[in-house]
Amino acid sequence: MKRIVFILLLLLVVGCRQSQQEETGGTADLTIELLAPLQPTMDGSSEMSVRVTDAAGAPVNDASLSIKGDMTHAGMMPVLADASGGEDGLYTFPFAWTMTGDWIVTVRATLPDDTWAEQQFDLTVK
Template sequence: MKFLKMMFGVLMFALLTAACGPQSAPPPAPADVDMSLRAEPEPPAVGDTTLIVTLKDASGAPVDGAALKAHGDMDHAGMMPVDGETSESAAGEYRVPFKWTMGGGWIVTITAQLPNNGGEITKTFNFFVEAVSGESIVNRQNHMNVTATPENPMNMPERADINVTP
């Protein structure tokens, strides 16, 4: 019975990996579209923000009708990435609701699926986010009420403060 269960597991794994194989359709060639990005409010601070993406074609005319995806990673490990998307625009300007979840360096990748099967363009932007909000790590540490003094560098309680229950 244990063997059968294991065989079933191996079979399922084989089926799943086969289903995730490379797609046969080649991606369409990306069009000559220029992408720029700014964030509001400026300068960036921890909390809600709006990423404003502007798309222009080679002649400088606004490009509407694209589907945008934003993906944000921090420049250090161990953070949950932040994602956002929109398909709405006006005069080539797309507003993506986003959130800076921590102060520090961010790498934001914008992917735009262009209209009329115009292909996909991707661009990466760097931001530095100030840790000024109450949600920031710096403030969270302050709220822990830990004060280290030269006499007591580790802020350890005095011996008399420790209650030993028998």
């Protein structure tokens, strides 16, 4: 009986989990594209360019972008950046890689009405 109660409690707790973090998501129908760098290098450009468009393909210039670059190893410091005020949907901002290897860059675009969209990009920094 105790085991059954334990398993039920465990299932209940697991069921309470709101969501797993997905590679894409959000409440706004936006498309986020990474334009540069597509093949980043440590000694290359330290800027990143992202284009944000709406469902109709029209550029979105009033989004606030928060960018987080994670390395694959647990505990490594992420690289963080923010950007706003796009031109023709294009946002360019400083982004300095701290290490070569595999990175996962997560870009979240939040609109003035607080709806948002998120996209992840897998990159290899050489």
